[in-house]
Amino acid sequence: MTLQSRVPDGPIEKKWDAQRFEMKLVNPANKRKFHVIVVGSGLAGASAAASLAELGYGVSCFCFQDSPRRAHSIAAQGGINAAKNYQNDGDSIWRLFYDTVKGGDFRSREANVYRLAQISVNIIDQCAAQGVPFAREYGGLLANRSFGGAQVSRTFYARGQTGQQLLLGAYQALERQIGLGQVAMYARHEMLDVVLIDGQARGIVVRDLVTGKISSHAADAVVLATGGYANVYFLSTNAKGCNVTATWRAHKRGAAFANPCFTQIHPTCIPAHGEHQSKLTLMSESLRNDGRVWVPKRAGDTRGPDQIPDGERDYYLERMYPSFGNLVPRDVASRRAKEICDAGHSVVPGGHGVYLDFRDAIGRLGAPGVAERYGNLFEMYERITGEDPYRVPMKIYPAPHYTMGGLWVDYNLMSTIPGLHVIGEANFSDHGANRLGASALMQGLADGYFILPYTIGDYLAQAKLAKVTPDAPEFRKVEAEVADRTKKLLSVNGNRSVDSFHRELGTLMWDACGMSRSAAGLKQAMTNVRELRERYWKEVYVGGKGEDFNQSLEKAGRVADFFEFAELLCRDALHREESCGGHFREEYQTPEGEAKRDDARFSYVAAWQFAGVGQEPKLEQEPLGFEHVHLAQRSYK
Amino acid sequence: MDLTLHVWRQAGPAVTGDFVRYAVKGVTPDMSFLEMLDMLNEDLIRQKQEPVAFDHDCREGICGSCGVVINGRPHGPHKATTACQLHMRLFQDGDEIWVEPWRAQAFPIVKDLVVDRSAFDRIVQAGGFITARTGSAPEANAVPVPKRDADLAMDAAACIGCGACVAACPNASAMLFVAAKVSHLGALPQGQPERYDRVVKMVDVMDEAGFGACTNHGECMAACPKEISVDFIARLNRDLLKATLLPPPSGRDWSGAA
Numbered sequence: 001m002t003l004q005s006r007v008p009d010g011p012i013e014k015k016w017d018a019q020r021f022e023m024k025l026v027n028p029a030n031k032r033k034f035h036v037i038v039v040g041s042g043l044a045g046a047s048a049a050a051s052l053a054e055l056g057y058g059v060s061c062f063c064f065q066d067s068p069r070r071a072h073s074i075a076a077q078g079g080i081n082a083a084k085n086y087q088n089d090g091d092s093i094w095r096l097f098y099d100t101v102k103g104g105d106f107r108s109r110e111a112n113v114y115r116l117a118q119i120s121v122n123i124i125d126q127c128a129a130q131g132v133p134f135a136r137e138y139g140g141l142l143a144n145r146s147f148g149g150a151q152v153s154r155t156f157y158a159r160g161q162t163g164q165q166l167l168l169g170a171y172q173a174l175e176r177q178i179g180l181g182q183v184a185m186y187a188r189h190e191m192l193d194v195v196l197i198d199g200q201a202r203g204i205v206v207r208d209l210v211t212g213k214i215s216s217h218a219a220d221a222v223v224l225a226t227g228g229y230a231n232v233y234f235l236s237t238n239a240k241g242c243n244v245t246a247t248w249r250a251h252k253r254g255a256a257f258a259n260p261c262f263t264q265i266h267p268t269c270i271p272a273h274g275e276h277q278s279k280l281t282l283m284s285e286s287l288r289n290d291g292r293v294w295v296p297k298r299a300g301d302t303r304g305p306d307q308i309p310d311g312e313r314d315y316y317l318e319r320m321y322p323s324f325g326n327l328v329p330r331d332v333a334s335r336r337a338k339e340i341c342d343a344g345h346s347v348v349p350g351g352h353g354v355y356l357d358f359r360d361a362i363g364r365l366g367a368p369g370v371a372e373r374y375g376n377l378f379e380m381y382e383r384i385t386g387e388d389p390y391r392v393p394m395k396i397y398p399a400p401h402y403t404m405g406g407l408w409v410d411y412n413l414m415s416t417i418p419g420l421h422v423i424g425e426a427n428f429s430d431h432g433a434n435r436l437g438a439s440a441l442m443q444g445l446a447d448g449y450f451i452l453p454y455t456i457g458d459y460l461a462q463a464k465l466a467k468v469t470p471d472a473p474e475f476r477k478v479e480a481e482v483a484d485r486t487k488k489l490l491s492v493n494g495n496r497s498v499d500s501f502h503r504e505l506g507t508l509m510w511d512a513c514g515m516s517r518s519a520a521g522l523k524q525a526m527t528n529v530r531e532l533r534e535r536y537w538k539e540v541y542v543g544g545k546g547e548d549f550n551q552s553l554e555k556a557g558r559v560a561d562f563f564e565f566a567e568l569l570c571r572d573a574l575h576r577e578e579s580c581g582g583h584f585r586e587e588y589q590t591p592e593g594e595a596k597r598d599d600a601r602f603s604y605v606a607a608w609q610f611a612g613v614g615q616e617p618k619l620e621q622e623p624l625g626f627e628h629v630h631l632a633q634r635s636y637k
Numbered sequence: 638m639d640l641t642l643h644v645w646r647q648a649g650p651a652v653t654g655d656f657v658r659y660a661v662k663g664v665t666p667d668m669s670f671l672e673m674l675d676m677l678n679e680d681l682i683r684q685k686q687e688p689v690a691f692d693h694d695c696r697e698g699i700c701g702s703c704g705v706v707i708n709g710r711p712h713g714p715h716k717a718t719t720a721c722q723l724h725m726r727l728f729q730d731g732d733e734i735w736v737e738p739w740r741a742q743a744f745p746i747v748k749d750l751v752v753d754r755s756a757f758d759r760i761v762q763a764g765g766f767i768t769a770r771t772g773s774a775p776e777a778n779a780v781p782v783p784k785r786d787a788d789l790a791m792d793a794a795a796c797i798g799c800g801a802c803v804a805a806c807p808n809a810s811a812m813l814f815v816a817a818k819v820s821h822l823g824a825l826p827q828g829q830p831e832r833y834d835r836v837v838k839m840v841d842v843m844d845e846a847g848f849g850a851c852t853n854h855g856e857c858m859a860a861c862p863k864e865i866s867v868d869f870i871a872r873l874n875r876d877l878l879k880a881t882l883l884p885p886p887s888g889r890d891w892s893g894a895a
Contacts, residue, residue, distance in 0.1 A: 051771040066692060067758050069798055070700040086778065122774075129774035131767040131827050133790040140781025159791055164699055168794065172766035179762030187755065210747055239694040273667040278675055279696045380698070383715070383722050386667075449771045497682040499675070544687050549649075549748040551690055552682070 003256070003607055003622040006410040007111040012628055016115045019411065020454055024461035031056035034460050037204055037219040039191045039246055041068030041174065043167055043441060044424025045225030047448030050173035053182035055453055060217055061174065061183055062206060064190040064241055064554070069171045072227060072239040073444060076163025077284040077377070079147055079155035080127075080441040082120035087144050091152040093117045099150060100439060101629040103329055104404070104432020105581035105597065107262070107605070110628055111411060112430045119446040124156055126449055130169040134158050148285050148437020149327040149636070155438045160284055160376045166441055170448070190554065191246045192482045194222060194253050194420060197474045200463065201250075201420035205475070205482050209554060212547040214483050216470035220463075221419045221456055224250060225448065228403035228425040230263065232562045232569060233514065234506020236400035237269060237282040243558035244565045247407050247426050255415040256607035256620060258408035258428035260565070261573035264435055264582045265515050266401030267333035270384055271353040280399040281384055283356075284377055285437045288326045288333070290361035290370065291394065293317050295354050299344030305355060305393050316340055324636040331434045331582050331595070332636060334398035338515045339593070341397070348395050357393035398515060402440060404431040404582065405572070408607040408622070412455035413447060416607075419463060421456060423447035428605065433581025486546050489556045494539035498555045501536050505559070505566060508532065513570050518586040522574040526567055530614065533563040564613055571608075575619065578602045590633075599631055638664050638730035642677065644689055645737040650745050656735065666726035670713060671696060671703060673725055674736075690749040696721040698862060701797035704804070705750045706737045711801035711860040719799065719862040739800050741809035743847040754800050756846035757814060764838035765818040767827050786824050793821035795863040802857035802865075808849030813857040815843050816873035817865050823876060833880035840877060 008019045026034065034057050038049040041063040049061040063071060083096040096117040101108060128134060128142070134156050135143040147155035158165040177183040188209040195203045195216065203218040226246035230236040251257045268283045294313045301308065316336060318325040326333075337354050340346075347353050362370050367390055371378070378389045385395075406429060407415045407422040414421050424444040431439060468474075512525035536559070544550040579588045579595035580602070588596045605622040639662045647654025661677050668676070671693050678688035694702040698719040705720050707713035713723045728734065736750065744752040782790075794817070802813035819836050822828035828835075851870055858867045 047771070054770050065694060065700075065702065066754060067701075067798065069758075070694055070702050072695060072700070075695045075697055075699050084777070122772075125774040125777045126769070126771060128777040128780070129767065129769035129827055131769075131790070131822050131825050133787050133794050133821065133825070135791075136782055136784045136787040138784050140783050140787075141778050158794075161699065161795065164797075165791075165794060172761060173769070173771075175758060175761040176766045176768065178758075185758075187758075237697075239700060240696060241694050274665060276665070276668050276672050276676060278669070278672050281697045379717075380722075383698075383718055384669075384724065386724070386726055453771065495683075497679055499679065541682055541685065543682060543685065549690060549751065552688055 003408065003620050004410060005109065005622055006412060007109065012111060012114045015111050016118060023454060023458035026457045026461045028056060032058060034058065035219040036221050036223060036456065037217060038223045038225060039204065040071065040225035040227060042071035042073035042225060042227060042424060043170055043444035044448040046167065046170035046174045047445050048223055048225060048423060048452050049183055050170060050177050051449050051453040053177035059183045060186065060219065062186045062189045062191055064188065064209060066188055068174055068185065068187060069168065071167065072242055073167045074164045075239065076441055077160045077282065078286050079145065079157035079162045079438040080123065080166060081154050081438040082124045082156060082442065083117055083154060084121055084124060086142060087153045089152045091154050095152065096120060096154065098629055100430065100436060102634060103434060103436040105434050105634060106432065106626060106631055107580055107624065108430050108432030109624065110626060116430045116443060116446050119450045120442050122450055123442060123445045127166055127169050130173060132158060132165045132169045145286065146289065149324055149329050163441060166445065192249065192557065193478050194250045195475050195478045196253055196417065197468055197472060200418045202468050203470065203475060205478050210549050212545065212550065214479055216475035216479055218468050218470045218475065220460055220465050221421060223421045223423060223452065224407065224426050225424045226426045228406065229565060230400040230403050232566050233400040233510045234503050235272060235277060235280050237266060237280050240279060243561065245558050245561045248561040248565050250407060250415065250417065250420060252610050253417065255417045255420055256408040256609050257568060258605050258607045259405040259572065260569045261576055261583045262404035262433045262581060263400060264330060264402040264404060265334040265398040267330055267337055267398045268356060268396045269399035270381065271348050271395055271397040282401060283381060283394065283396060287356060287374060287377060290373065291326065291356040291358050292360060293326050293354055293356055295340050295345035295347055321636045328636045329434060329436065335515055335584055337398055352397045353395040354397065355393040356396045358389060362390065402435055404429060404433060404435055408605065412458060413452055414459060419459060421452060423452050433583055486553065489553065489560065490542050490546055492537060492540050492542065494541050496539045496541060498540060498542065498552055498559050501540060502559045505532060505562060509566055513573050516584045516586050517573050519574060522570045526570045529563065529566045529570065536560065536563055568608060568617060572606055575606065576602055640664055640728065641733045643733065643735045646749055647746055649748055664725050668725045669721055670723040670725065671721045690751050692751050693721055698722040699797060701799040704739060704799045704801055706739065706804055708735050711804040712862050717862055717864050739804035741803045743809065744800060744803060757798050757800065759846060760815060760839050760842045761818065763842040764831065764835035767822055768831060780826055782825060790821045790824040793817045793824065793865065793869050796865055797863055799862065801860045801862060803848065805856040805860035806849065807854055807856065808852060810851045811843050811848040812851035812870050812873065813861065813865055813867065815839050816869040819876060820869040820872045833876065833883055834886050836873060836876045837880050
């Protein structure tokens with residue numbers, strides 16, 4: 001197999017227009033004859049399902065939550081970028097494109113990123129028309145803020161609940177189509193496999209999470225919008241249900257998995273409190289606009305923050321990066337926090353925390369001014385920690401948050417399996433090795449509203465699609481395999497809970513394949529993951545029945561997939577002998593401790609082909625060319 | 638701290654349930670309420686008993702999945718806080734805690750603490766949207782929205798659809814949920830064309846789903862983790878009254894509606 005990116009020729013500004021013109025259209029009267037399955041109902045899935053239904057396709061949409069409105073996109077706080085240049089501060093499509101390629105540390109596909117920047121402006125129009133209550137200025141026009149180190153104000157937001165409001169917009173559009181009978185919605189259904197017939201993705205096998213019934217659903221194309229895999233670390237900012245199952249099982253059926261080692265560790269999360277911690281909570285990155293990050297200069301200093309005079313504080317980001325200061329990109333801020341804590345300057349017991357201090361902002365803006373900007377975030381912090389950030393500095397530490405890697409897709413968002421499209425965080429996407437703040441919402445909605453609805457038509461218009469039903473032997477076979485696997489999990493009947501295994505896997509991955517990685521550590525981790533995986537299948541206790549509402553069984557399947565996937569993540573991290581973006585290899589750094597890319601050897605997308613559990617996967621490379629953004633070491637000094 | 642829990646256990650919708658008493662030992666103040674339930678479940682799994690089923694996902698108070706009645710109060714005793722963000726520091730060693738599911742005819746029990754809230758989705762399907770086909774939107778700044786209106790819309794749109802309002806209401810009314818959506822969309826210029834049709838359709842489906850009527854107890858607002866105001870119910874009622882005075886849109890008969 002060779003990877004065909006199918007990026008159209010011509011100048012970058014015209015590629016998407018050219019592609020849209022070149023693509024075959026499905027006659028309006030014929031659209032209703034095609035059926036598309038969308039798995040996942042977050043920003044990407046809900047917007048795609050609604051848009052496809054509006055076009056006239058028959059759509060079935062699946063989500064494991066009890067309602068499509070609960071997908072984890074809802075938790076995004078900060079905002080969504082768009083190159084509207086409403087602030088007249090020099091933004092443009094070109095600048096958003098440039099920032100995103102550079103921010104991604106030159107490991108994304110230029111043509112995709114340019115298209116993303118172009119479409120960003122349409123997203124805001126669409127969402128405003130749906131009634132998303134974006135922040136407004138007194139004149140009634142849309143407000144913006146600068147976010148995550150951008151030097152222009154291009155971020156649109158709805159208080160600290162931008163993801164929620166954008167998702168509700170897409171959810172409402174989806175519900176409208178459900179009401180019209182254009183979309184069949186299957187909530188509390190989990191996709192457990194994809195079914196290929198004659199090499200094409202023709203449907204999925206799902207488990208009804210209420211009754212436990214396993215069933216097949218056939219279609220002309222399948223869209224995965226199933227999010228990222230940060231829960232491989234157990235503790236992450238992802239929702240508890242987020243998992244790799246859909247993409248992993250598609251990978252096992254032939255979809256290449258690209259750049260799994262590109263994981264994003266978000267710098268501003270509430271530090272873990274103890275052994276029963278079940279997940280981590282993100283505090284919006286916008287806090288870094290006014291909060292100052294510091295630790296005591298003296299290692300092991302146990303004085304309270306109010307006891308440490310300014311001269312004895314190390315505002316280390318401001319010291320190391322005078323021009324960007326506290327607003328350096330996420331990967332840099334996270335790694336520096338780890339380093340300074342590893343050197344003994346942590347401000348929390350256990351060694352994992354730094355201060356994010358609003359004292360100066362309160363002095364400058366007054367407490368009400370700070371409350372206007374961050375009131376809801378401060379309340380949230382106090383609710384969780386019991387401390388009032390107006391009086392004592394917040395404590396923060398990095399946590400896994402987002403995954404740039406995912407299933408490989410071409411320019412049309414199709415995976416290496418014909419008919420299997422992948423959108424949103426689930427694909428390897430446009431973010432390269434590091435995603436900029438407020439770009440995930442942009443990408444999810446660009447894929448779902450404005451890219452997939454065009455590109456899937458091109459596939460449907462040209463693919464030779466024989467009529468299939470869920471009774472086909474291919475479906476029966478996969479159904480039996482899924483049922484078998486479920487039975488196997490239930491029959492282990494060991495003595496350890498699924499969570500205890502997941503927690504152990506997570507710790508292992510966080511230590512060896514988290515914020516910094518080394519060849520020796522990764523090799524050891526791969527061995528340890530394999531051993532732990534074998535123990536899992538001997539010692540796990542699931543309990544209950546398959547034909548019932550059984551949350552332990554749901555988790556057991558997901559964790560089993562994380563175990564297989566974790567090895568691939570380590571392997572990819574081991575093979576990439578360079579540091580870039582969220583992937584930091586200790587062996588490859590500059591004398592100042594910055595990530596050192598190796599463009600001569602690694603300027604490519606690493607796409608892995610499955611060869612069997614525990615078998616070495618086959619590496620395919622998609623070379624990356626940079627014609628428009630000059631390759632350079634990122635500098636935020 | 639050591640606690641005594643009385644947890645509602647019910648194997649399915651068709652069987653009767655009851656409270657079951659459990660002792661949970663070694664709870665720490667910085668744990669969330671759901672982490673305390675995780676701990677109970679770990680204990681149960683160790684004893685090869687079936688863990689307690691409860692809905693949860695984001696665990697940061699925004700997805701609306703979680704929700705249990707804790708000592709008679711939806712989401713527990715802390716103001717403006719979902720069960721997942723409720724922390725054990727609010728409880729004391731030796732406390733007895735009763736944990737039960739939302740109770741409402743329109744929210745049938747699935748298992749233990751899990752209920753079926755799909756009636757909320759059906760209400761949104763009926764009209765809880767602005768019809769704006771993808772691609773048909775005008776330039777975003779072409780329609781200015783006064784900041785006051787945008788803020789009001791955001792206040793209402795903060796609803797997470799958890800259903801605590803229904804669980805708190807003695808009538809199991811869904812008025813606060815419906816009013817929040819009606820007010821969010823009705824406050825914006827983009828929501829005007831469908832405003833009156835929307836409110837009638839949503840209220841119709843709400844009634845069909847088996848939710849009770851609003852009799853102004855205000856319990857919903859007190860339980861709401863997002864502090865959605867009952868003022869929005871007044872707005873809904875005003876829109877509903879206006880709607881029934883307007884001629885119905887073609888093809889609809891409003892006699893007996895809402």
